[in-house]
Amino acid sequence: MARFFFLLSGEHSSLPAAEVVGACEALGHTFKPVDVLDQVLVGETSAEPAVLAERLAMSWMIGFHLFTSPAFKREILDSLFSSDFLEIFNPRKTFAITVKRIKRSAQHLQTPELEKWLAEKISREVKFKTDLRNPEFELVFVLTGESCVGGVKVAEVDRKRFTARRPSRRPAFHPSTLTPVLARCMVNLARTPPGGIFLDPFCGVGGILIEAGLVGAIPVGIDIKPEMVEGAKKNLEAFGIRDYRLEVGDARKLGGMEVDAIATDPPYGRQATTAGSEVWDLYRESLHSMTEVLKPGRFLCITAPADIRETGKEAGLEVVDYHEQKVHRSLIRCFHVFRKPGSF
Known part of the structure; x- marks a missing residue:
């Protein structure tokens, strides 16, 4: 070395x-x-x-x-x-x-x-x-x-390429989309292998999927809103990513697949800043669902407005890493990296 x-x-x-x-x-x-x-x-x-x-x-x-x-x-x-x-x-x-x-x-x-x-x-x-x-x-x-x-x-490192892909320059825009830098960071934190199947079960208009596709993974995006899935399709195509899969679906009910990496930024909005029970139910149920489809020994990176390490453990995941980022006065973004026990 x-x-x-x-x-x-x-x-x-x-x-x-x-x-x-x-x-x-x-x-x-x-x-x-x-x-x-x-x-x-x-x-x-x-x-x-x-x-x-x-x-x-x-x-x-x-x-x-x-x-x-x-x-x-x-x-x-x-x-x-x-x-x-x-x-x-x-x-x-x-x-x-x-x-x-x-x-x-x-x-x-x-x-x-x-x-x-x-x-x-x-x-x-x-x-x-x-x-x-x-x-x-x-x-x-x-x-x-x-x-x-x-x-x-x-x-x-050519950091200008991330500026060229900023959300406002994409065919489909949504204000809650992560910057390309944070999206790429999450793809790397999830240890996304080239050629591997990458999942974002809260894909929105595909910001994280774009970065996964550009490092050579095969992006799979799921969102409960059809208009988001359509936006993700436009954005992936705009950046030359052709090998992908998109579908309208529920992150709490994945099943029927096996993936090599997961990175996702679930929507938590206003209710999440007050720890609304509906949001935390969503995290708990979706983490269990993601654990089921993630291959043993592989990684998952997920954001939340608070520390959900214990929730990840309850879903059967191991905590690998944790970071906090201040978004504004009343909101922090917590990055969690989990690993599914076992080997691949």
Whole structure:
């Protein structure tokens, strides 16, 4: 396994790192965390970085990890030359240097001056030449907290594609639809395998189904409202997803199928913010139904306006992960990741 660092988006305190782990496992690889810093995750995996970058939504880039050092100039340079840097890259190659600062980390260092100083030292010591336009490799130094994470960029996440798929640009729009970034994150948290059958039993107009289809899964969408199912069909077709299944149905009465992953954002609206019994009955009954159709050893990611971990356990699921996101003053969105016991 190789050691990589992931520059995380910072839009949530824990979801981006959890998404990395989920994406690796979805692709059939393990992920061994080594260090968790502010907006930086370091870990070991055998997953291909370019493939990971295509799946991830809450990361900016992936780099081959060389070192983590205190955020001081001399310590950074010494750590670089003490790493495997020279064994990996033959002399006389061209390179560029990028220094990124997370929030207000290491204020005693000025990033332009540090980039120039490092470039001069490296060029002098190993005869590499700087090339800002078309370098053969890019050294990245991330200042996070009191540390510097250094490495070589190996893949970049194209986050603009998620903006291009925002709900308002789709043929069918519904105001409660998750953003593509959150939808993709949920697909990864559910460990959705390429080629696997993916289910969203509260599919709405298909926001999560789109992301599942784009990572190579076969989306199956169910909604109790026919107009939502029709909207999901239009949206899936608009993004070139042809291999899918949609039907009008009740999430509490699934049956007749077997799926490899489930991710869903049930409608909870006004009644759910006051813990209305009807909503919690819906969660309880639908979780039992989802458990029945999920293959053993597979994962389910579901949102709720409160903690439903105990409800998941009652349905026969194991709790894997839990995250909270503040939506507005009176509403939080809780992300739950469950696993059905057994092996596949």
